[in-house]
Amino acid sequence: MGTPETTTGTSTSEHPRVSQRIAGIAESATLAVDAKAKALKAAGRPVIGFGAGEPDFPTPEAIVVAAQAACANPRNHRYTPAGGLPELREAVAAKTKRDSGYEVTAAQVLITNGGKQAVYQAFATIVDPGDEVLLPAPYWTTYPEAITLAGGVPVQVTADESTDYLVTVEQLEAARTPKTKVLLLCSPSNPTGSVYSREQITAIGEWALEHGLWVITDEIYEHLVYDGAESVSLPVAVPAMADRTIVLNGVAKTYAMTGWRVGWMIGPADVVKAAANLQSHLTSNVANVSQRAALEAVSGPLDAAHEMRVAFDRRRRTIVDMLSAIPGVECPTPRGAFYVYPSVKALIGKKLRGVEITDTVQLAALILEHVEVAVVPGEAFGTPGYLRLSYALGDDDLKTGVTRMAELLAEVD
Incomplete structure (x- = not known):
């Protein structure tokens, strides 16, 4: 046979x-x-x-202790809402205002299985087949794959060491076409460690607003800045962009919690609701114990x-x-x-x-x-x-x- x-x-x-x-x-x-x-x-x-x-x-001890206590509580042995524990969504909204000055509601927060899932779902939620996404390079390896999986077309915009690996508005404008829908921004950057200044973030945000573009901004390294640099959130620098911006973040880097797998996306409530619908079929909720640990992390001090x-x-x-x-x-x-x-x-x-x-x-x-x-x-x-x-x-x-x-x-x- x-x-x-x-x-x-x-x-x-x-x-x-x-x-x-x-x-x-x-x-x-x-x-x-x-x-x-x-x-x-x-x-x-x-x-x-x-x-x-x-x-x-x-991972800081207080976070581990909170997770240990969560393990013993039967309520954490069951499902939570697919979008995350309501108290964690509230806490992330409060942490976002505290750390970046961006005021959002819990309805604008979706808790994900690590920042990487937030990246995937952000593109999957707003990108249609054929939409072009401007992708500054050097870029994190997952970005082009997530764009392609969503049916989008990554359009690389390259910067080198002569500009500290930071792209300019002029470069972005040269790459923009009628099919351009989204700009991906990562500051502080993986892989280069470069940080856009407040003036650069503002200029990019105003350019995106002028052309009706979306911005997906990855801010997971927000607390790791040196030499007087600051991590500036784009919808804070350009408030009019809040309705067309998705902010990605998580506990992995700030709290040494890479293995706990808790991230989030923040955006307009209708987009977050759509992404939550996707997540309800994709993974459902993040592990409850990890969510409880993340709640302790984002609610506590940054020492x-x-x-x-x-x-x-x-x-x-x-x-x-x-x-x-x-x-x-x-x-x-x-x-x-x-x-x-x-x-x-x-x-x-x-x-x-x-x-x-x-x-x-x-x-x-x-x-x-x-x-x-x-x-x-x-x-x-x-x-x-x-x-x-x-x-x-x-x-x-x-x-x-x-x-x-x-x-x-x-x-x-």
């Missing part, structure tokens, strides 16, 4: 086993690098990973976040100094988040241990192979010729990892 499928992976009726929509999704490069680093570590290799954007601090920021600031200055000392590496000083995005374009075309460096994918592979340091190539963020390193790891590992890189790259000729 024959098998029900051919060796090409299609069924006997010639229908693909995996839909074209899903087969076209690229794996998250950052998670792939992190997974490889962790697998090598588990095998006993002394790998140092700069791949994942994950604070190395434990732990400020302590983490001090450590990140120290590491930021260390990694910039160390990378900048490597010949062929140009590393701008980021003013937010916990990433550096050095240019290594000067190394492309040269040789390392007898191998020609053809691109930054290969360079990252050589660094992992020869000195067991995991970094993410710029191709993952839409801009070849760069590497992204997260400095959300211990000081000793940071210094050891960059020292290994420096010793290896000193051999480039």
Whole structure:
């Protein structure tokens, strides 16, 4: 008897086993690098990973205690409304006013399974097939995939180190067409750590308002800013944009809660209601215990976040100094988040241990192979010729990892 499928992976009726929509999704490069680093570590290799954007601090104790208490309460053993605990939605609205000055109601808040689900649902809710989305690059790897899954068309608008990786209104206007519906904005930025000034945010918001565009703004790194930089929420800078703006955020970075999976989207009530309908079929509610932990986080003080920021600031200055000392590496000083995005374009075309460096994918592979340091190539963020390193790891590992890189790259000729 024959098998029900051919060796090409299609069924006997010639229908693909995996839909074209899903087969076209690229794996998250950052998670792939992190997974490889962790697998090598588990095998006993002394790998140092700069791949994942994950604070190395434990979740603050008060949040953990709140979660422990929630586990023992039977009411948390049941469903909540799909859009989230009413008290958490209220608390997120209050936290938003406290931290960014943006006043919203609980009806404008949807609690999601991490910030990544908020990204997906924001695009799925307002983008129709063929709509164009302006996507400043370097960009976080998930953005173009979420746009494409929604049927949208990502339109890359690229900035480089000469402008601190920040796009201008002139660049956005040059990329705008009659099909443009949305602008994606991320400040402080993943992957570059760049931060738009209040004046830049205002100019971009006024431009979007003039042309009737939506803005989806990712503000998850809002509390991680340095050197006097400020995280400015676009609907605060341009209040008239509030009815056409979706704000994305979550507890992962501020409270070292990446594994708890609680994010949110804030927007016009009709859009949030539509996104909640989608979520009711997609995942239903976020885990109750995680929601209770998030309630404690957003309702409590920011002391732990400020302590983490001090450590990140120290590491930021260390990694910039160390990378900048490597010949062929140009590393701008980021003013937010916990990433550096050095240019290594000067190394492309040269040789390392007898191998020609053809691109930054290969360079990252050589660094992992020869000195067991995991970094993410710029191709993952839409801009070849760069590497992204997260400095959300211990000081000793940071210094050891960059020292290994420096010793290896000193051999480039």
